[in-house]
Each structure stands twice: as structure tokens, then as C-alpha cells.
């Protein structure tokens with residue numbers, strides 16, 4: 001299957017989607033050409049869903065960076081919190097940068113079905129993100145209790161509460177699964193920015209890449225629809241929004 005054909009399927013829903021491989025290549029070019037740094041001076045932290053498909057489809061060139069530090073739990077929410085953010089902040093080369101790739105994920109199958117993918121060796125499609133889909137099903141059936149967060153299913157309960165706050169918006173949307181993913185993106189983006197505010201860094205830059213991460217069937221691979229690409233210069237505290245320059 002040609003890349004052009006794969007992109008056409010994914011771009012029905014996410015018009016600026018790229019393959020994750022092309023997305024990472026662009027970041028590597030940016031780091032080398034604009035920041036004059038080598039990838040080995042960059043500490044990568046990702047906040048993406050712990051789903052095994054994200055390990056299977058992890059882009060090979062990401063290994064040119066240091067890391068990854070894994071911040072994400074179910075659907076990519078940065079469950080390692082402030083301690084996680086400050087831990088890897090203290091591991092970055094002094095002359096280098098932090099690169100945080102974050103966002104929820106959603107499946108789009110080869111046939112263009114949203115919220116599901118065909119996984120290796122399985123007869124049927126399965127949900128992706130399964131946690132988001134589970135929370136959405138509970139939302140639709142009024143099964144989420146306000147404030148209910150348990151020890152045994154803490155991460156799932158947190159996702160449920162995030163969706164519950166935007167119930168009307170999600171259930172009245174044309175594609176509720178896609179809207180639920182947007183809502184979770186916004187919660188992750190807010191939290192990442194809060195964590196950045198509260199953490200001290202001793203390197204040169206912070207690069208933030210907020211995306212809807214898209215998984216597909218095995219032969220399709222993964223894609224990234226970038227929503228935020230910010231560069232923070234830690235010497236001046238200046239923040240540049242570069243998403244249109246590199247990803248739109």
C-alpha cells in the first residue's frame with residue numbers, strides 16, 4: 001500500500017496528519033537545522049497511551065534521542081505527574097533540550113473505521129483507544145459517578161471524570177469517539193503545560209509537540225496530527241508557536 005493511499009484514509013478525519021516517521025524526521029531536522037543541536041543532546045519524554053500498539057509502532061529514528069522517559073498511562077494522560085516531569089528534567093544534557101511528545105490516540109482502520117484497528121494475528125478489529133472507548137460507553141449509558149476515583153482503576157476513573165465534565169459536547173458530537181479524543185487531548189495539553197510551569201530545567205530549550213496520535217492496522221502503521229509545536233527558549237523564556245511552520 002502506498003503512503004499516499006494510507007494518508008488519504010487518515011486525512012478524512014485529520015487533514016494535517018503525517019506518518020509518525022515523517023513527523024519525527026521533521027523534528028530531527030528542526031533540532032539540527034534550527035537549534036544546531038544533535039539528537040543525542042535531546043531528552044525525549046513521551047506521554048502516549050501504554051497500549052502495546054504504541055510500542056509496536058514506535059518510530060525507529062526516535063532512538064536517536066535520549067530516552068524515552070515514559071510519562072503516559074491510559075490514553076496518554078501524564079500520570080507520572082510532577083515527579084515524572086522533574087525526574088527527566090534533571091536528566092537532560094546541560095547544552096541540550098527536552099522534547100515532549102504527547103497526546104491521546106485513536107484508531108483508524110485500513111477501511112476508514114474510526115476508534116478501531118486490526119491488530120497482529122487477530123480475526124476481528126479491536127478498540128483503540130480501548131480505555132477512551134470504555135469511558136465513552138460508560139458516559140453514554142450514564143454509568144460514570146461524579147468524583148468516583150478508585151485505587152484499583154485509578155487511571156481509567158480519571159479519564160471517565162475528564163469526559164464527564166464535557167458530557168453534552170461529547171455525546172452530541174457527530175463522531176463522539178473523535179470528540180472524546182479531543183476532550184482528552186485538551187486535558188493532557190493543559191496538564192503538560194501546568195507541569196512545565198512548575199518544573200525547573202537546566203538545559204537550553206523545551207520542545208512541545210501535542211498531537212492526536214493515530215494508530216492503524218499493522219500494514220498501515222501510525223500517524224500524527226500535530227496540534228501544538230512550541231519552542232521555549234529557557235535563556236529568555238520566550239515561547240514560539242511553530243505549528244504552522246512545520247506541521248500545517
Ligand SMILES: [Zn+2]
Nearest residue numbers: 049051075129
Ligand atoms: Zn489507549
